[in-house]
Amino acid sequence: HWGYGKEDGPSAWHRHYPVAKGSRQSPIDIIPDEARRDSSLGPIFLKYDRCTSLSIANNGHSVVVEFDDSDDRSVIQGGPLDNPYRLKQFHFHWGGKGCEGSEHTVAGVGYASELHLVHWNAVKYTTYEDAATAPDGLAVLGIFLEQGDDHRWLHTITDVLYMVKFKGSATNFKGFNPKCLLPSNLHYWTYLGSLTTPPLHESVIWIVLKEPIVVSEKQLGMFRILQFSGEEEDQRMRMENNFRPPQPLKERILKKRC
């Protein structure tokens, strides 16, 4: 199975998932000066008001908050998207210490962590799984986490991480609205990419916000109490550095709004 270690990490994923060397892989290094202005790109709209979070879980790769996606209560629309995409889950990627931990980098510089809000095109596809294999099936909103002061709302998540310490654990997590994790402005870069973990499907329209949110080292440290391993496994494996490094841009254009 795949992981983030020396033997099973990102450089080995291509053996079981050949698309790892594909033409639209994620993440990428974002070079702001090379982003092309696109007048057809409008602002993005996040309708998370009547949010319906259900649970928080440790899937052995990250900590994931799942949402009820049975209707269009929580959607992202506008920007590069032709229709609303339904919020399905969000999760994080983080490092072991200091500056690295995000998946996308900006002019070669990484952030301490990156939040991914995963949405799927329920207008064109009947299930999340079908959407996840289609070229316009998913829209993932990426938000950088920068180390600094305590984040006012992130403790709602870090306070319950001890309950999902081990792979395969999950617990109720209702009524959490991810709107509280957004930065003040929604200026973004966008490009066509992929899942950043196996199966690495090339099915993601990436929307990466320029402005990071600020979280404290203490809050980031809470993510590191999580384990890649299950409770029964004798090998304790701290969950950290669960990020894929930037992949070749190839024939893609990074876009931004005017």
Ligand SMILES: C[C@]12CCc3c(ccc4cc(OS(N)(=O)=O)ccc34)[C@H]1CC[C@@H]2OS(N)(=O)=O
């Ligand atoms: C659940 C699924 C497996 C993995 C997966 C899915 C969707 C979005 C994902 C986002 C990820 O993170 S990221 N960083 O945003 O790319 C990581 C993995 C993702 C679907 C794709 C097919 C699987 O569904 S299934 N039942 O096996 O067919």
Ligand SMILES: [Zn+2]
């Ligand atoms: Zn992710």
